[in-house]
Amino acid sequence: GAGVSQSPSNKVTEKGKDVELRCDPISGHTALYWYRQSLGQGLEFLIYFQGNSAPDKSGLPSDRFSAERTGGSVSTLTIQRTQQEDSAVYLCASSFNNYGYTFGSGTRLTVV
Amino acid sequence: ELKVEQNPLFLSMQEGKNYTIYCNYSTTSDRLYWYRQDPGKSLESLFVLLSNGAVKQEGRLMASLDTKARLSTLHITAAVHDLSATYFCAVDPVDNYGQNFVFGPGTRLSVLP
Numbered sequence: 001g002a003g004v005s006q007s008p009s010n011k012v013t014e015k016g017k018d019v020e021l022r023c024d025p026i027s028g029h030t031a032l033y034w035y036r037q038s039l040g041q042g043l044e045f046l047i048y049f050q051g052n053s054a055p056d057k058s059g060l061p062s063d064r065f066s067a068e069r070t071g072g073s074v075s076t077l078t079i080q081r082t083q084q085e086d087s088a089v090y091l092c093a094s095s096f097n098n099y100g101y102t103f104g105s106g107t108r109l110t111v112v
Numbered sequence: 113e114l115k116v117e118q119n120p121l122f123l124s125m126q127e128g129k130n131y132t133i134y135c136n137y138s139t140t141s142d143r144l145y146w147y148r149q150d151p152g153k154s155l156e157s158l159f160v161l162l163s164n165g166a167v168k169q170e171g172r173l174m175a176s177l178d179t180k181a182r183l184s185t186l187h188i189t190a191a192v193h194d195l196s197a198t199y200f201c202a203v204d205p206v207d208n209y210g211q212n213f214v215f216g217p218g219t220r221l222s223v224l225p
Binding site for chain 2: 041045093104
């Protein structure tokens with residue numbers, strides 16, 4: 001596609017429920033990243049995928065968070081047993097070579 | 113561990129004035145990126161700086177990179193209200209190129225009439 005597509009754009013969920021966030025990167029971009037941005041804050045790295053290599057999961061805050069990338073394209077970030085502190089905007093980005101990231105529009109997650 | 117700092121974190125300036133935002137980082141890198149974020153929006157790429165001495169300009173914004181000083185600047189010339197946004201720098205660490213960038217905390221810019 002022309003850009004990085006994320007869905008849903010907004011998600012309100014009850015505490016304790018599981019959620020899945022989807023990211024469809026730019027076609028041909030081999031690298032895909034997930035970041036989290038809390039209100040008024042900077043970006044917190046979560047996970048990075050590069051081609052068929054094992055993902056770098058070093059930024060995942062707890063074992064409730066997991067992500068996969070199927071066929072080297074679409075990625076799903078799953079948060080199990082959501083907590084209120086998980087409320088944030090989840091940003092996905094993809095890249096090719098050294099030209100930096102292209103970000104999606106994000107998913108705003110609210111845990112109530 | 114790579115740390116990226118920005119200065120100032122908040123900036124309020126009048127239209128027509130000039131100002132510079134600074135981005136310092138703690139370890140070797142010659143790849144630095146600037147992004148803009150409008151309230152409630154995602155991040156938009158502004159500049160890609162890939163070598164020492166690199167300078168890029170777009171409209172009223174100019175970015176430069178000094179890898180020896182581990183410093184990048186984003187200079188604003190004759191500010192206009194439309195430039196109000198949060199500006200982030202991001203560094204690609206040399207020992208881990210292409211993996212996760214480390215972002216600065218952002219500089220929230222308000223341009224007042």
